[in-house]
Amino acid sequence: MPIIEITSLNHPGVEIFSTLTEAQLRREHEKEQGIFIAESPKVISVALNAGYTPLALLCEKRHIEGDAAAIIERCGDIPVYTGSRELLAELTGYTLTRGVLCAMQRPEELSVVEICSGARRIVVIDGVVDTTNIGAIFRSAAALGIDAVLLTRNSCDPLNRRAVRVSMGSVFLVPWTWLDGGIGELRDAGFATAAMALTDDSISIADPLLATIPRLAIIMGTEGEGLPKETIAAADHVVRIPMSHGVDSLNVAAAAAVAFWELRSRQ
Numbered sequence: 001m002p003i004i005e006i007t008s009l010n011h012p013g014v015e016i017f018s019t020l021t022e023a024q025l026r027r028e029h030e031k032e033q034g035i036f037i038a039e040s041p042k043v044i045s046v047a048l049n050a051g052y053t054p055l056a057l058l059c060e061k062r063h064i065e066g067d068a069a070a071i072i073e074r075c076g077d078i079p080v081y082t083g084s085r086e087l088l089a090e091l092t093g094y095t096l097t098r099g100v101l102c103a104m105q106r107p108e109e110l111s112v113v114e115i116c117s118g119a120r121r122i123v124v125i126d127g128v129v130d131t132t133n134i135g136a137i138f139r140s141a142a143a144l145g146i147d148a149v150l151l152t153r154n155s156c157d158p159l160n161r162r163a164v165r166v167s168m169g170s171v172f173l174v175p176w177t178w179l180d181g182g183i184g185e186l187r188d189a190g191f192a193t194a195a196m197a198l199t200d201d202s203i204s205i206a207d208p209l210l211a212t213i214p215r216l217a218i219i220m221g222t223e224g225e226g227l228p229k230e231t232i233a234a235a236d237h238v239v240r241i242p243m244s245h246g247v248d249s250l251n252v253a254a255a256a257a258v259a260f261w262e263l264r265s266r267q
Contacts, residue, residue, distance in 0.1 A: 003064065006083045009091050014081050016103045017058045018091045034106040036159035038169075041067050044102045045074075046169030053105040054078055058092070060085050060099035068100045075102070106159060112150060115175045116189050119147035120265040124179060124186070124193075124219040126152045126227055128252055134158055135166025136253035137220070142170035144260035149176035150186075150217075183219075183234045191217040195235035196259055197227050198249065202240040205262045210237065218259050223252045239263075
């Protein structure tokens with residue numbers, strides 16, 4: 001693999017790690033569905049194990065024969081840009097976690113039917129834009145048996161650099177795609193729907209009825225505004241997590257973890 005030492009912020013090829021926004025990265029290499037950035041050897045390794053294609057590496061000098069050595073070897077004949085810790089921090093705008101970034105090709109977008117085939121439990125993320133919450137939800141989804149993740153288009157991109165890092169690479173472990181057809185598309189795919197919301201007629205998450213549903217889509221909204229009224233009205237069930245001490249709700253990432261465990265498939 002070519003090791004390319006950079007001494008300038010304007011070195012050709014490094015713009016994917018510096019000047020391009022997340023939206024611009026998605027549009028780069030349009031024929032190959034765009035680019036995303038994975039950060040740290042552990043996260044990059046998870047992506048490689050899941051079959052993602054590396055395009056270029058950015059690595060601190062000291063890690064070339066250290067933490068990044070195995071990653072560099074696995075990535076084959078792609079450019080490896082390197083420089084001092086200070087230069088790379090100036091280039092990217094932040095200090096690299098474990099000193100390594102990898103530009104990777106975004107996968108082809110799959111359909112809801114393809115993603116949900118054979119799934120028993122899925123989550124729908126509706127309008128959640130915080131990257132930390134998205135990453136945490138994916139990590140819980142992977143750990144607690146969620147088979148697929150669907151996101152409305154007004155949600156944060158799961159392949160946002162920070163979301164990927166917070167998830168510890170779990171975004172590569174759970175199939176996901178965008179949901180454009182609303183709840184009707186879920187019903188067409190054979191799922192009952194459970195909207196997580198505090199309403200006068202919501203049922204407890206511990207209601208035994210929920211455990212008997214063979215295929216269930218758990219719908220999560222933002223902790224501020226929550227789910228849209230029309231989404232709640234269209235759901236088959238409205239579900240709440242009982243609270244104590246006057247607390248009205250949990251952060252959406254924490255609520256997701258509780259919901260995933262309590263509503264897991266028992267079959």
